[in-house]
Amino acid sequence: MIKDPFVAHRALLFTVAYEMLGSATDAEDVLQESWLRWATVDQASVRNLRAYLVRVVTRQALDRLRTVSRRREDYVGEWLPEPLMTSPDVAEDVELAESVSIAMLTVLETLAPVERAVFVLREVFDVSYDEIAPSVGKSVVAVRQIARRARAHVAARRPRMSVSSSEQRLVMERFLIALRTGHVQTLMDVLAPDVVLVADGGGLAAAAKVPIHGAGEVARLLAGADRSLSRTALVRLNEAPAVLIETSGHVAAVSLVVADGRITGVYVMANPQKLTRLDQPTRLFR
Numbered sequence: 001m002i003k004d005p006f007v008a009h010r011a012l013l014f015t016v017a018y019e020m021l022g023s024a025t026d027a028e029d030v031l032q033e034s035w036l037r038w039a040t041v042d043q044a045s046v047r048n049l050r051a052y053l054v055r056v057v058t059r060q061a062l063d064r065l066r067t068v069s070r071r072r073e074d075y076v077g078e079w080l081p082e083p084l085m086t087s088p089d090v091a092e093d094v095e096l097a098e099s100v101s102i103a104m105l106t107v108l109e110t111l112a113p114v115e116r117a118v119f120v121l122r123e124v125f126d127v128s129y130d131e132i133a134p135s136v137g138k139s140v141v142a143v144r145q146i147a148r149r150a151r152a153h154v155a156a157r158r159p160r161m162s163v164s165s166s167e168q169r170l171v172m173e174r175f176l177i178a179l180r181t182g183h184v185q186t187l188m189d190v191l192a193p194d195v196v197l198v199a200d201g202g203g204l205a206a207a208a209k210v211p212i213h214g215a216g217e218v219a220r221l222l223a224g225a226d227r228s229l230s231r232t233a234l235v236r237l238n239e240a241p242a243v244l245i246e247t248s249g250h251v252a253a254v255s256l257v258v259a260d261g262r263i264t265g266v267y268v269m270a271n272p273q274k275l276t277r278l279d280q281p282t283r284l285f286r
Contacts, residue, residue, distance in 0.1 A: 005049040006038050011285035012050070013057045015100070018284070019120045020061040022081035022105045024277050026068060030060045051131055058117055058135040065113040076203030078211065080267055081105040082274040083237040083253045087281035096286050097239035099124045102255040102267045103159040105238070106198070110157065111150055118143055119150035125286050159257045159265055171258045172234055172241040179222060179243070180232060187219035192262040197221065202271030205250055218266060237278070244278070251275055 006013070013034065017027035034057045046052045072079050081102055098104055099120075108116050114136050121127040121135065129147070133140045163171075171190060178186040197218045201207025212218050231246040235253075243254045253275060257265030269275060 005043065006035055006053060009050055009053050011283045013053055014282075015096075015284045015286055016054055016057050016120065016125065017061045018084075019099060019105070019108070019124060020058070020117055021065055021068065022109060023068070023274075024082050024084055024282065025273075026064055027061075030057060030064050033060045051127075054121070054125070054127065055131070055135045058121065062113055062117055062136065065116065069113060076201070077207055077209035078198050078200050079109070079202075080198060080200035080269050080271075080274075081109070081238075083242070083255065083269050083278065084282040084284075085235065085237060085278050085280065086239045087283050093286070096124065096284065100238050100284060101159075101240045101257075102238050102269075103240070103257045103265055106267065107154055107157045107159070111153060114138070115146055115150040115153070118146045119154060122147050123151065123154075160259045163258050163261070167261065168241045168258050169234075171261060171263060172243070172256065175256065175263060176232055176234060176243060179225070179245070180229065182223045182225075182229075184216075184219045184223045187222055188215045190263055191215040191218055192259070192264045195262075195264055195266065197266040197268065199268035200271050200274070202273065204272055205252070205270035207268060207270045222266075235278075253278065 010031070013031055014027055017030040018024055021027050021030070037056055038053065083102060086100070108119070111119060117136050118132055121132050122129070129140050129143050133143050136143065138146065174190045178190055193215050194213070195215050195218050197208065197212040199207035208221065212221055225245070225247055228247040229245060233244045235242050235244055237253055237255055241256050241258065245252050245254060250270065252268055252270040255267040255269070256263050
């Protein structure tokens with residue numbers, strides 16, 4: 001039995017939508033809308049099925065991104081991407097792994113919707129300018145200009161992640177020990193001096209509403225969690241080191257950025273609506 005092209009490319013299409021939206025929930029909605037449109041298409045008339053489906057999903061994701069961008073302006077506190085437990089095969093694709101990290105998705109949030117679509121399609125999925133143009137409703141010349149602008153924007157803000165997986169794990173283990181002990185100085189020893197912590201509670205869970213800067217301030221905030229810490233576990237979320245913690249019955253996912261043997265970024269996802277896909281791996285593909 002021949003598999004429907006949409007089903008065959010579903011992992012790719014989900015990854016495109018997720019990278020554009022930073023939300024698995026919104027990405028699933030986009031795929032549903034795209035599937036309904038695909039069902040009305042004369043498939044025999046489509047020459048490049050993969051390119052056509054990516055175009056359909058991109059258009060739907062752009063519409064959704066414009067809507068959620070306005071909604072996120074009224075979000076309580078900081079907005080962070082929805083974390084995913086990723087399958088082991090993602091680690092084999094270094095560029096894909098970096099592109100779906102919480103740190104990178106957070107940077108992509110600072111792009112305008114069309115800039116984000118162009119950047120994701122060109123830099124992550126290597127789609128040609130000629131194919132991107134009709135997907136975003138721009139000329140090829142305009143798409144090239146948007147791509148250059150988006151690349152420069154991301155390059156100025158992307159986190160530096162130049163450590164091996166073994167070094168990442170070593171730093172993670174030191175962080176976890178420090179978190180369990182609740183000692184401020186022990187935490188400061190594993191944090192970079194200019195570390196930044198960003199938390200997302202969405203008004204549904206306790207979380208800092210503005211970014212916290214500096215090892216001292218971040219260490220003191222994390223040390224306070226020790227008094228109600230009941231469970232911790234090392235995991236990999238979005239193909240980056242992370243910790244699942246439970247405090248007073250509430251679960252949070254803490255994603256870390258590691259550089260030069262210390263933690264430079266801490267992303268705390270505490271909004272329970274964004275922690276519903278941590279029970280099994282999500283397949284991402286490009």
